[in-house]
Amino acid sequence: MIEKETLNSRNNPLIKQLRSLNRRKSRTETGLFLVEGIHHIGVAIEADWDVNTIIYAPELLKSEYARDLISASTKKGIRCQSASPDIFRSLAGKENPQGILAAIQQRDFSLSALINFQRGAAIVAPQDPGNLGTILRTLDAVGADGLLLLDGGVDLYHSKAVRASMGALFWKPVVRTSFDDFLAWTKENTHKVIGTSARGRSDLKSLNLDNESWVLLLGSEQKGLSPKQISACDTLISLPMRGHGTSLNLAVAAGVLLYGLME
Numbered sequence: 001m002i003e004k005e006t007l008n009s010r011n012n013p014l015i016k017q018l019r020s021l022n023r024r025k026s027r028t029e030t031g032l033f034l035v036e037g038i039h040h041i042g043v044a045i046e047a048d049w050d051v052n053t054i055i056y057a058p059e060l061l062k063s064e065y066a067r068d069l070i071s072a073s074t075k076k077g078i079r080c081q082s083a084s085p086d087i088f089r090s091l092a093g094k095e096n097p098q099g100i101l102a103a104i105q106q107r108d109f110s111l112s113a114l115i116n117f118q119r120g121a122a123i124v125a126p127q128d129p130g131n132l133g134t135i136l137r138t139l140d141a142v143g144a145d146g147l148l149l150l151d152g153g154v155d156l157y158h159s160k161a162v163r164a165s166m167g168a169l170f171w172k173p174v175v176r177t178s179f180d181d182f183l184a185w186t187k188e189n190t191h192k193v194i195g196t197s198a199r200g201r202s203d204l205k206s207l208n209l210d211n212e213s214w215v216l217l218l219g220s221e222q223k224g225l226s227p228k229q230i231s232a233c234d235t236l237i238s239l240p241m242r243g244h245g246t247s248l249n250l251a252v253a254a255g256v257l258l259y260g261l262m263e
Contacts, residue, residue: 060099133164195233
């Protein structure tokens with residue numbers, strides 16, 4: 001339904017609630033997260049996620065598609081609330097906002113939900129939300145089946161992670177679990193664990209993964225994989241560093257490896 005009153009106050013309860021979703025604590029307590037931008041909201045609706053509220057600034061909307069999104073959402077009974085440009089900008093994370101954002105219900109996937117999981121990636125305690133979102137985007141691009149986040153780390157629903165995923169968050173299941181439970185799941189489902197480390201003696205060209213199920217295991221940006229995690233891998237691979245650098249950005253390395261493994 002469309003709320004007729006245009007919001008003009010930063011002290012409005014709805015505006016205050018939406019602004020609070022920039023904090024992890026509030027996202028955890030409410031189960032909601034913010035999604036900004038026409039493309040991202042359109043994908044979330046297409047993927048049938050539960051949209052709680054849409055906020056829009058009519059003066060900032062330049063897209064007919066965005067107006068159609070609002071119209072279609074109202075017909076579904078989704079709350080759509082207009083706000084002044086100033087109020088909208090106080091919520092937006094972008095410098096030049098497109099004039100539409102939404103509060104959307106989070107989804108929690110369990111290991112048992114990964115029924116058809118054949119190939120994907122797992123990250124141990126990632127720290128950079130941009131890397132997390134970019135890896136999700138790459139997983140979608142290569143046609144992998146999903147992502148596992150192990151032992152905590154950055155919030156999956158951090159605004160930077162959501163934005164960097166470019167909508168992949170709404171199509172690919174992401175399971176948050178412990179490393180020990182992940183390892184038990186891989187053994188139960190006969191998934192090969194392919195670890196990544198500078199000490200790895202194998203490279204992409206030497207692997208033969210025909211008809212095998214596997215998970216690419218990535219360490220965090222700062223610490224990489226621990227000795228315990230390395231010992232749990234079936235294979236340990238590395239990327240050659242032929243220049244002066246000693247490592248790649250986590251998302252870049254994941255992209256190179258995933259494309260190589262999916263060939």
